[in-house]
Each structure stands twice: as C-alpha cells, then as structure tokens.
Amino acid sequence: MRLISKCGFALAMLTAILMVFSSCGSRKTMVYLQPDSTQLNTVYEQHIPTIQPNDILTIVVSAADPKVTAPFNNISSLGAGSSVQTADLAQRPTYTVDEQGYITLPMLGKVKVSGLTRLQAIDKLRGELSQYIKDPGVNINFNNFRVSVLGEVARPGSFIMPTERVTVLEALGMAGDLTIRGVRQNVMLIREVDGQKSMHRLDLTKQETLNSPYYYLVQNDVIYVEPNKAQINNSKLGANTNIIISIAGLIITVISVLTR
Known part of the structure; x- marks a missing residue:
C-alpha cells in the first residue's frame, strides 16, 4: 500500500509539472480582431507618416525636356548629405534629411521637408522647381522605411517596407506572425517623433485596434510582443525542466517495477 501511495504521489507530481509548463489557450486570448459592436472608422489619410530628420529620400525630377532635369538627377552633383542604401538604388539620387529637417538640392539649395507627408513634399518641390523647369514632375520615395519586430514572433528582425502604407498586422506578418506563446492582448509599439519616444499598447484580439492611431506604422517603429506566463515560467527553469520530468x-x- 505504501508503494502504491508513493506511485500515486509521483504521478500527481508529474501531472503538476506538466501543468506548469503547458498553457491552455482559448479563443478569447488567441483569435485576432474578434467581432463586436465597434464601428470601424480608420482612415489612412489621418495617419500618413511624415518625413523626419535622418530619413533617406529618393527624389527624381522629370520634364518634357530631359536635359533641363540633368542637374537634379545627376548623382555626381549630389552633396555630402546624399546616400545610396542598396544596389537597386545605385542609379537614383538620394538625399538625407539633416537634423534641422532640410535637404540640399542643386540650384535650389536647402529645402525644409521634415513634418511634410510624401505628397506634400512633392507639391513643395514642384513649386520650387517651377522657377527653373516648366511643369516639372517630382517623385519622392522613402529609402529607409524600416520597422523592427521583436519578442514572441516566428522571425524577429528589422524589415525595410516597400511602401509607407503599412499596418501592425502586415509587419507582424512579415515577421512570421506571433508564436502561440505571444500575448496578443498587450502588444507594445515604440514610436519616435521629433526625437521623442513614446510607448503604446495594442490589443490585437479586439476590433477597436483597427481604429487606433497606431494601427498604421511610421518609419523606425518598433513592435514588441511579450511572452505569456507559461513561457516566462519555463524560462526560469530552462534546461532543468527536462531533467525534472526525466x-x-x-x-x-x-515504483511500477517494484509493485508488480
């Protein structure tokens, strides 16, 4: 009887150990954007990213006569503030926004673009160029629209976005989505604007997240997904977990052999 009692105790101990290191997910904690009465009113135009100091911009000027745009599109004419990030951009002039928010263009000199959206900057440069070029065309793109995703995701890292219109869910998708150990109700977004950092929390299980001003990302945003309690407990014991179970x-x- 004593051996049977010991066997029962060992079984209870093993069950308790397994319960500590296993997590029971529920639909409420796992499913994204669960339906409710939230009225969706997110408008991208309200949250368009603006140009910030240290941004790297590709600027291409066009016109009916290509010769008149040569001073603006000639890479060799760029100032010290220009930079080329990748081989794909090697033949396109790029400009780095300085700490005061200016870029320096041939003939135009310094032009302040920080605080403007991409389209606003295009309109401003077209106006400035009109004194030299008739009906100029201007195209501006971000070269460093980077978002970092850390924590409990399949592939954490930093990602260069092909467009400035990117959402939290798209960034998480590029990182391979949250693991089953990631807390979906408390995703942290770290944002820097004009040198000031701020932190914001998003609950991905609620539709109201779609209305958040932080649903659309801006350059250099950092997303952090924290681990759930089971993962934290597991990390405390680490490799000892397998030893205890063994x-x-x-x-x-x-005990089973002795009680036969």
Missing part, C-alpha cells in the same frame, strides 16, 4: 518518469518506472 527524474519523475524514472521514479514512476521504478
């Missing part, structure tokens, strides 16, 4: 299994095996 010992418990061995105890049960020995």
